[in-house]
Amino acid sequence: ELKVEQNPLFLxxxxxKNYTIYCNYSTTSDRLYWYRQDPGKSLESLFVLxxxxxxxxxxxxxASLDTKARLSTLHITAAVHDLSATxxxxxxxxxxxAGTRLTVKP
Amino acid sequence: xxxxxxxxRHKITKRGQNVTFRCDPISEHNRLYWYRQTLGQGPEFLTxxxxxxxxxxxxxxxDRFSAERPKGSFSTLEIQRTEQGDSAMxxxxxxLSQGPRxxxxxPGTRLTVT
Numbered sequence: 762e763l764k765v766e767q768n769p770l771f772l773x774x775x776x777x778k779n780y781t782i783y784c785n786y787s788t789t790s791d792r793l794y795w796y797r798q799d800p801g802k803s804l805e806s807l808f809v810l811x812x813x814x815x816x817x818x819x820x821x822x823x824a825s826l827d828t829k830a831r832l833s834t835l836h837i838t839a840a841v842h843d844l845s846a847t848x849x850x851x852x853x854x855x856x857x858x859a860g861t862r863l864t865v866k867p
Numbered sequence: 868x869x870x871x872x873x874x875x876r877h878k879i880t881k882r883g884q885n886v887t888f889r890c891d892p893i894s895e896h897n898r899l900y901w902y903r904q905t906l907g908q909g910p911e912f913l914t915x916x917x918x919x920x921x922x923x924x925x926x927x928x929x930d931r932f933s934a935e936r937p938k939g940s941f942s943t944l945e946i947q948r949t950e951q952g953d954s955a956m957x958x959x960x961x962x963l964s965q966g967p968r969x970x971x972x973x974p975g976t977r978l979t980v981t
Contacts, residue, residue: 773895796970803958803972803973803974803975804910804958805972806970806971809969810942811967851909854968855902855912855923857902860908
């Protein structure tokens with residue numbers, strides 16, 4: 762059965778710092794998704810990664826996919842408070858990780 | 868608003884009662900997904916449809932849960948004989964079956980079983 766693991770599960774960082782969230786999965790998949798969820802809200806799609814070596818960037822967030830290593834990363838550059846949220850990766854459309862709860866402090 | 872809508876947004880029911888939720892997807896999307904999310908967890912896949920066909924159902928889903936999408940448009944999720952463990956947020960999402968299959972989520976229905 763496909764397993765999706767994210768780490769860390771909780772991340773507290775200061776504004777202006779950089780950090781990376783990792784998403785490992787257990788079986789071959791041709792696509793990986795990153796979503797954001799704010800407290801009490803539903804999920805918002807951030808990135809869709811469709812091939813090995815895919816890299817996508819939006820503002821201070823950059824996502825990459827290594828299908829051979831079964832690993833995706835979400836890199837945060839110069840964090841700001843507005844990035845505080847829970848970030849989920851999802852594999853094969855429908856299998857989600859447990860999420861990384863990010864808090865950015867001044 | 869042409870996003871995914873869900874109704875009701877909140878439902879409080881007593882244990883043993885049946886409940887039904889509705890999801891209206893984005894009109895041109897032929898795939899529709901149901902998930903359950905509990906506090907601090909990621910969405911747990913329940914089932915999905917392509918058009919009116921139910922293509923996959925989670926093994927974790929008990930026989931008390933059933934979903935339909937009779938005309939390939941809106942979908943309903945019914946939970947029979949609710950239990951306290953059914954308390955959760957039920958999320959619906961839709962996508963196209965071609966291309967990136969990026970999912971767009973509705974606001975969710977929060978179920979509380981007392």
